[in-house]
Amino acid sequence: xxxxxxxxxxxxxxxxxxxxxxxxxxxxxxxxxxxxxxxxxxxxxxxxxxxxxxxxxxxxxxxxxxxxxxxxxxxxxxxxxxxxxxxxxxxxxxxxxxxxxxxxxxxxxxxxxxxxxxxxxxxxxxxxxxxxxxxxxxxxxxxxxxxxxxxxxxxxxxxxxxxxxxxxxxxxxxxxxxxxxxxxxxxxxxxxxxxxxxxxxxxxxxxxxxxxxxxxxxxxxxxxxxxxxxxxxxxxxxxxxxxxxxxxxxxxxxxxxxxxxxxxxxxxxxxxxxxxxxxxxxxxxxxxxxxxxxxxxxxxxxxxxxxxxxxxxxxxxxxxxxxxxxxxxxxxxxxxxxxxxxxxxxxxxxxxxxxxxxxxxxxxxxxxxxxxxxxxxxxxxxxxxxxxxxxxxxxxxxxxxxxxxxxxxxxxxxxxxxxxxxxxxxxxxxxxxxxxxxxxxxxxxxxxxxxxxxxxxxxxxxxxxxxxxxxxxxxxxxxxxxxxxxxxxxxxxxxx
Amino acid sequence: xxxxxxxxxxxxxxxxxxxxxxxxxxxxxxxxxxxxxxxxxxxxxxxxxxxxxxxxxxxxxxxxxxxxxxxxxxxxxxxxxxxxxxxxxxxxxxxxxxxxxxxxxxxxxxxxxxxxxxxxxxxxxxxxxxxxxxxxxxxxxxxxxxxxxxxxxxxxxxxxxxxxxxxxxxxxxxxxxxxxxxxxxxxxxxxxxxxxxxxxxxxxxxxxxxxxxxxxxxxxxxxxxxxxxxxxxxxxxxxxxxxxxxxxxxxxxxxxxxxxxxxxxxxxxxxxxxxxxxxxxxxxxxxxxxxxxxxxxxxxxxxxxxxxxxxxxxxxxxxxxxxxxxxxxxxxxxxxxxxxxxxxxxxxxxxxxxxxxxxxxxxxxxxxxxxxxxxxxxxxxxxxxxxxxxxxxxxxxxxxxxxxxxxxxxxxxxxxxxxxxxxxxxxxxxxxxxxxxxxxxxxxxxxxxxxxxxxxxxxxxxxxxxxxxxxxxxxxxxxxxxxxxxxxxxxxxxxx
Numbered sequence: 001x002x003x004x005x006x007x008x009x010x011x012x013x014x015x016x017x018x019x020x021x022x023x024x025x026x027x028x029x030x031x032x033x034x035x036x037x038x039x040x041x042x043x044x045x046x047x048x049x050x051x052x053x054x055x056x057x058x059x060x061x062x063x064x065x066x067x068x069x070x071x072x073x074x075x076x077x078x079x080x081x082x083x084x085x086x087x088x089x090x091x092x093x094x095x096x097x098x099x100x101x102x103x104x105x106x107x108x109x110x111x112x113x114x115x116x117x118x119x120x121x122x123x124x125x126x127x128x129x130x131x132x133x134x135x136x137x138x139x140x141x142x143x144x145x146x147x148x149x150x151x152x153x154x155x156x157x158x159x160x161x162x163x164x165x166x167x168x169x170x171x172x173x174x175x176x177x178x179x180x181x182x183x184x185x186x187x188x189x190x191x192x193x194x195x196x197x198x199x200x201x202x203x204x205x206x207x208x209x210x211x212x213x214x215x216x217x218x219x220x221x222x223x224x225x226x227x228x229x230x231x232x233x234x235x236x237x238x239x240x241x242x243x244x245x246x247x248x249x250x251x252x253x254x255x256x257x258x259x260x261x262x263x264x265x266x267x268x269x270x271x272x273x274x275x276x277x278x279x280x281x282x283x284x285x286x287x288x289x290x291x292x293x294x295x296x297x298x299x300x301x302x303x304x305x306x307x308x309x310x311x312x313x314x315x316x317x318x319x320x321x322x323x324x325x326x327x328x329x330x331x332x333x334x335x336x337x338x339x340x341x342x343x344x345x346x347x348x349x350x351x352x353x354x355x356x357x358x359x360x361x362x363x364x365x366x367x368x369x370x371x372x373x374x375x376x377x378x379x380x381x382x383x384x385x386x387x388x389x390x391x392x393x394x395x396x397x398x399x400x401x402x403x404x405x406x407x408x409x410x411x412x413x414x415x416x417x418x419x420x421x422x423x424x425x426x427x428x429x430x431x432x433x434x435x436x437x438x439x440x441x442x443x444x445x446x447x448x449x450x451x452x453x454x455x456x457x458x459x460x461x462x463x464x465x466x467x468x469x470x471x472x473x474x475x476x477x478x479x480x481x482x483x484x485x486x487x488x489x490x491x492x493x494x495x496x
Numbered sequence: 497x498x499x500x501x502x503x504x505x506x507x508x509x510x511x512x513x514x515x516x517x518x519x520x521x522x523x524x525x526x527x528x529x530x531x532x533x534x535x536x537x538x539x540x541x542x543x544x545x546x547x548x549x550x551x552x553x554x555x556x557x558x559x560x561x562x563x564x565x566x567x568x569x570x571x572x573x574x575x576x577x578x579x580x581x582x583x584x585x586x587x588x589x590x591x592x593x594x595x596x597x598x599x600x601x602x603x604x605x606x607x608x609x610x611x612x613x614x615x616x617x618x619x620x621x622x623x624x625x626x627x628x629x630x631x632x633x634x635x636x637x638x639x640x641x642x643x644x645x646x647x648x649x650x651x652x653x654x655x656x657x658x659x660x661x662x663x664x665x666x667x668x669x670x671x672x673x674x675x676x677x678x679x680x681x682x683x684x685x686x687x688x689x690x691x692x693x694x695x696x697x698x699x700x701x702x703x704x705x706x707x708x709x710x711x712x713x714x715x716x717x718x719x720x721x722x723x724x725x726x727x728x729x730x731x732x733x734x735x736x737x738x739x740x741x742x743x744x745x746x747x748x749x750x751x752x753x754x755x756x757x758x759x760x761x762x763x764x765x766x767x768x769x770x771x772x773x774x775x776x777x778x779x780x781x782x783x784x785x786x787x788x789x790x791x792x793x794x795x796x797x798x799x800x801x802x803x804x805x806x807x808x809x810x811x812x813x814x815x816x817x818x819x820x821x822x823x824x825x826x827x828x829x830x831x832x833x834x835x836x837x838x839x840x841x842x843x844x845x846x847x848x849x850x851x852x853x854x855x856x857x858x859x860x861x862x863x864x865x866x867x868x869x870x871x872x873x874x875x876x877x878x879x880x881x882x883x884x885x886x887x888x889x890x891x892x893x894x895x896x897x898x899x900x901x902x903x904x905x906x907x908x909x910x911x912x913x914x915x916x917x918x919x920x921x922x923x924x925x926x927x928x929x930x931x932x933x934x935x936x937x938x939x940x941x942x943x944x945x946x947x948x949x950x951x952x953x954x955x956x957x958x959x960x961x962x963x964x965x966x967x968x969x970x971x972x973x974x975x976x977x978x979x980x981x982x983x984x985x986x987x988x989x990x991x992x
Contacts, residue, residue, distance in 0.1 A: 105848055111850065
């Protein structure tokens with residue numbers, strides 16, 4: 001009989017219960033071949049003395065091992081490692097298979113899809129002291145503890161289990177109810193719960209809408225520049241992309257009207273609140289005109305309103321969807337920008353017939369959402385945690401916006417040109433007399449990673465601008481990182 | 497000055513801190529117009545006495561209200577409701593907008609997508625005492641507490657925040673490492689972490705693969721019958737579906753070979769372990785032959801292995817992917833079937849070049865996964881909770897399978913025909929002499945909801961079979977529900 005106690009060490013401060021530690025130790029002894037099938041092991045009484053733990057603990061371990069089939073108990077003979085261990089010997093299809101060196105590196109079939117520029121939302125870590133992203137929230141402010149508390153509360157309820165099985169494709173009714181309340185109050189959307197479908201972030205909401213509506217060859221209008229990941233998606237879906245200039249009042253609606261006269265436009269993608277990446281707000285008269293055009297030509301308008309909640313002026317402009325009398329607008333929002341990127345919750349707001357069809361479409365893409373997360377998030381709306389968080393980040397991000405704007409305008413007048421954004425998480429800065437590629441390179445040498453912004457360039461045009469996210473750094477970090485950027489610009493000017 | 501204490505009730509046993517209760521009460525008083533802008537409110541000392549709470553509590557409430565911008569403090573004058581309240585008056589695009597009766601019911605643009613039969617995974621609740629689903633796990637067994645504990649552990653770590661921001665499109669490295677270990681050990685897949693991408697359940701894994709590879713008009717082979725949601729998806733993607741018979745050894749591989757000779761097949765979708773819905777296992781010789789065909793014609797094989805982990809015999813057959821020398825197989829698995837449907841975690845295993853491309857493709861669909869959930873799930877692999885859970889459900893589900901099989905074969909010999917499945921969560925039962933539609937109707941009258949199985953019928957063929965999930969009911973429930981089903985069959989036979 002092998003002395004088990006020699007192989008088992010108990011880690012009392014561990015978060016894992018002692019009985020499970022014993023179970024896991026014994027299983028790994030079996031798997032590694034130390035304990036062979038049929039071998040007798042110590043009675044629980046002996047092992048508990050040897051390990052200096054309560055006997056009931058070892059009894060619990062043995063019960064678990066027995067339930068899992070690792071050990072058998074024979075009356076008056078004791079405990080034995082099970083002679084038949086189910087999982088250890090799966091059937092090999094071919095006897096020589098284990099000799100195979102490695103998994104095939106390439107598919108044998110052709111893939112009609114080329115790897116273009118990487119569409120990254122992630123930034124390198126560890127290569128620089130600071131990173132300017134293109135507009136991420138500060139996840140250090142995320143009310144994570146509040147979210148986890150709601151998980152616990154739901155998990156302890158008797159009704160918890162019903163949130164674990166298949167649920168509706170439109171998402172938790174409770175969260176939809178809370179979103180409807182919030183959208184009615186803040187955005188003037190006169191909607192009911194059958195006007196909304198919860199998705200995995202705004203990205204999936206846009207994808208579902210575009211892939212439901214577009215056939216290869218369909219024409220879509222976007223701003224120039226516009227959100228590069230959506231451009232890549234439209235391209236991937238086979239759409240013909242028609243670019244329309246964006247000025248300080250948003251996209252040029254007269255240019256949209258002219259295009260619609262000559263071309264059968266299927267869809268228009270706009271970001272009226274704060275156009276990405278240039279952060280401008282679409283003016284009220286252009287919004288109304290765009291709605292008229294959409295109704296006249298029966299065009300679908302995707303209104304991407306990813307950062308409505310993050311506004312720094314007192315009176316935010318309501319979305320176009322709130323004035324849509326004809327059912328032209330598919331309104332898209334998200335909680336990831338206010339909460340955390342990993343919390344994949346976005347939504348589509350649209351007339352009922354569209355929501356029903358997009359529901360069927362989403363079943364094929366991923367069946368349904370994470371109901372447990374949706375229920376927990378609903379509680380954060382109910383108890384006011386979301387609203388408190390919003391108030392907090394609006395005030396903090398405003399401070400950060402103002403700090404960065406002040407530094408740039410004081411130290412780089414005429415070189416770094418921008419309009420102060422009324423909301424959102426980033427600044428769109430056009431550089432004069434210095435190339436952003438050089439700035440980016442010089443900044444990295446001094447401990448700051450910042451993209452050169454060329455990813456926002458339309459085909460055959462260099463905007464020479466950077467999208468600088470100010471929200472995810474606190475003032476101290478922002479001052480340091482901002483100074484590295486400014487010094488890099490000045491240093492490039494000298495060299496140039 | 498309004499007496500605030502008249503409007504505020506403190507609920508001490510609530511999970512919400514008292515200071516937040518006060519905050520929320522005051523905010524709702526402001527919103528409902530009881531507290532108007534500029535109005536003075538009680539000093540914290542007075543209010544704390546009136547409410548009988550500690551003064552620091554009220555101070556905390558006022559600080560929060562101040563931080564959020566609801567109140568202002570004037571030196572030596574006291575606290576006032578803020579004269580400018582940012583969120584209350586959003587700008588209306590048109591003055592007459594609030595008169596609008598309701599949101600448009602229909603889109604003004606055409607949608608080239610018809611609502612066919614509802615593709616439901618959800619079952620009606622409250623209409624019957626029992627529900628036979630088509631093979632769901634028993635979520636009452638889900639180790640939810642263990643998962644929530646891992647959330648807490650991660651949430652309390654200093655490094656927690658890094659899991660909240662944008663992460664890799666392939667999913668958490670830690671979870672991929674654990675999946676790789678598990679897949680190498682249990683499935684003989686000789687893979688590394690760059691061979692795997694984590695998705696939102698197997699559904700998304702299949703969707704990403706199919707939508708990456710297929711162009712409208714491409715030919716795809718599926719079994720007859722096959723998983724109806726995947727059939728609908730292939731149809732939606734514009735594929736031409738070629739159906740091949742399925743017998744007791746799985747799909748007819750000779751028929752596949754003949755098809756490949758005459759038709760340019762792009763993809764084959766198979767479920768070799770337990771074909772859905774008929775639960776048969778693809779024989780070893782057919783697997784090897786199918787791999788040869790795929791390599792010869794350069795066809796992509798989607799191997800949907802959604803229930804590999806749930807097997808009741810000692811030696812499970814390894815997946816085809818483990819014998820694939822040419823990189824033909826895209827292997828798809830899921831944790832939803834063993835854990836819970838709401839835990840949306842699945843994965844794609846494939847050669848590196850395919851994983852790189854599917855990663856780019858998934859960025860457009862939903863950017864990335866829920867990193868927090870992925871990290872928590874990785875811990876459940878590390879501490880053995882997943883393996884313990886698997887052992888447990890295998891033993892319990894086997895018992896349930898045997899019970900249902902015994903009841904049907906004893907009480908409906910020659911009427912209910914089936915092969916005992918070697919694994920999985922359901923039984924495929926073909927009925928003789930009685931229509932499943934009638935059975936379903938009769939069962940509902942006696943408190944049991946069960947689908948008539950017609951959703952599995954290929955076009956123009958009635959299989960007259962039902963897919964009966966046995967896993968989600970305990971033996972007592974299964975006995976009762978099974979008896980209602982059997983009685984319904986017998987009653988229909990009498991009437992027929």
